[in-house]
Amino acid sequence: MTSEPADNDAPxxxxxxxxxxxxxxxxxxxxMLAARADLPLDRLDDAVLVADLxxxxxxxxxxxxxxxxxxxxxxxxxxxxxxxxRPGGGDALVVDAAVPGVGxxxxxxxxxxRVSPEGEREYLxxxxxxxxxx
Amino acid sequence: MGSSATQPLxxxxxxxxxxxxxxxxxxxxxxxxxxxxxxRHVLGAFAESMRLPDELIEDLRxxxxxxxxxxxRHAYPAGEPGAVEISIEPREDRVRIVVADTGRGIGTSADTxxxxxxxxxxxxxxxxxxxxxxxxxxxxxxxxxGRRDPGQAA
Numbered sequence: 001m002t003s004e005p006a007d008n009d010a011p012x013x014x015x016x017x018x019x020x021x022x023x024x025x026x027x028x029x030x031x032m033l034a035a036r037a038d039l040p041l042d043r044l045d046d047a048v049l050v051a052d053l054x055x056x057x058x059x060x061x062x063x064x065x066x067x068x069x070x071x072x073x074x075x076x077x078x079x080x081x082x083x084x085x086r087p088g089g090g091d092a093l094v095v096d097a098a099v100p101g102v103g104x105x106x107x108x109x110x111x112x113x114r115v116s117p118e119g120e121r122e123y124l125x126x127x128x129x130x131x132x133x134x
Numbered sequence: 135m136g137s138s139a140t141q142p143l144x145x146x147x148x149x150x151x152x153x154x155x156x157x158x159x160x161x162x163x164x165x166x167x168x169x170x171x172x173x174r175h176v177l178g179a180f181a182e183s184m185r186l187p188d189e190l191i192e193d194l195r196x197x198x199x200x201x202x203x204x205x206x207r208h209a210y211p212a213g214e215p216g217a218v219e220i221s222i223e224p225r226e227d228r229v230r231i232v233v234a235d236t237g238r239g240i241g242t243s244a245d246t247x248x249x250x251x252x253x254x255x256x257x258x259x260x261x262x263x264x265x266x267x268x269x270x271x272x273x274x275x276x277x278x279x280g281r282r283d284p285g286q287a288a
Contacts, residue, residue, distance in 0.1 A: 010164040011162055014162075015160040016160075017158045021159060021183050024182065024183045025180060027179075029161070032172045
C-alpha cells in the first residue's frame, strides 16, 4: 500500500543528546505518532518497545553524540530512520537489542528492518505496520 | 543470567558512558495543530526526567504551547507546508527553549485583527524572552526559565 503524502511534507525529526533523556522523549514521540498512524494498541505497544530498545542501544553507535530519528508516519504504518550511525553501527545496534531468553526484539517486531549505508555513515531503517483488519 | 554477550535492557547505564551528558533536545515537526500536543508530551517527558517543579512545568507548557500555536496559526500562508522547530537546552540554573520557524517572519498577518495575547503571556511567564526575525525568513522565540527549587521564594 502506498500512502498519500500528508498535507504537510515538513519532516518529523527528533535529535536528542545521548544521555538520560533519550528514552523518555523517544518513547513519547513514537507513542504519539503510532497512535496518530492509527496503529492498534498491540502494535502501538510494539512501537514503543522498539523505541525503548533503540534509545537504550543507539547511544553507543551514533556518530556525533546525538540520537537522531526521522519519522515517516503513514496509514497504519510508522517508519523510523535512526542515524547517522558509525560504520557497522546499524548491525551492531540490532545485535545489541537481543534480550537473553527472548531473542532479538527489534527483528521480531519490525515488518521491515535494514541498514542503509551512506558514505562514511549509515542509518537503521525500521518500519512497523498493521496489515490486519480492525 | 548466562554469559551471553547481550545484556538485559534495564541494566544499561547510559550516563556512565558519557561523563558530561548533554541533555539537549531538538524536535522538528510539521506546523499543524495536532503537533502542538506532541510538543506538550515531549515537554512532559523532559520535565519528568529532569524532576522539574510542577510550577515550572506548567509555565514551560503554557509558554511553549503559545509559541507553537503562533507558528501554526501565523507563520505560513494557508496551504503552504512548513515546520516548527523546538530546541530544549537545560542547564543547572535554567531551561532555555527556542521555538523557530522558516515562515514569513514576525509581523501582522492577514488572518488576525491585531496583536494577540500569546507573546505578552510568554513574556509574563518566562524570565526572559528574545524575539527575532531571521533575515532569510522565519522567526525565532527564545525563552529562558529559571530553575527555582520548590519552596524557594520567588
